[in-house]
Amino acid sequence: MTRESAMQAALDKGANLGKSVTLKTDYLIVSQKDLNASKKSSKFKKAEEYANRGEKIKIIAEKTFLMLLDMD
Secondary structure (H helix, E strand, O other), rough: HHHHHHHHHHHHHHOOOOOOOOOOOOEEEEEEEHHHHHOOOOOHHHHHHHHHEEEOOOOEEHHHHHHHHHHH
């Protein structure tokens, strides 16, 4: 799935999309490649920082995101 199609699918389900990770972010979707990468993106690092502090953000794999899209 391309980033654009994932964004559109999330919008179609009523999601609000952001360009950065903030305390208002509920989910960060990452590819399996990103989960296994030795060098994480700044968004991934920020999301992990928030999660480790007990904030509500969840980091989920693309596979999980696709399963969530199918749930109605």
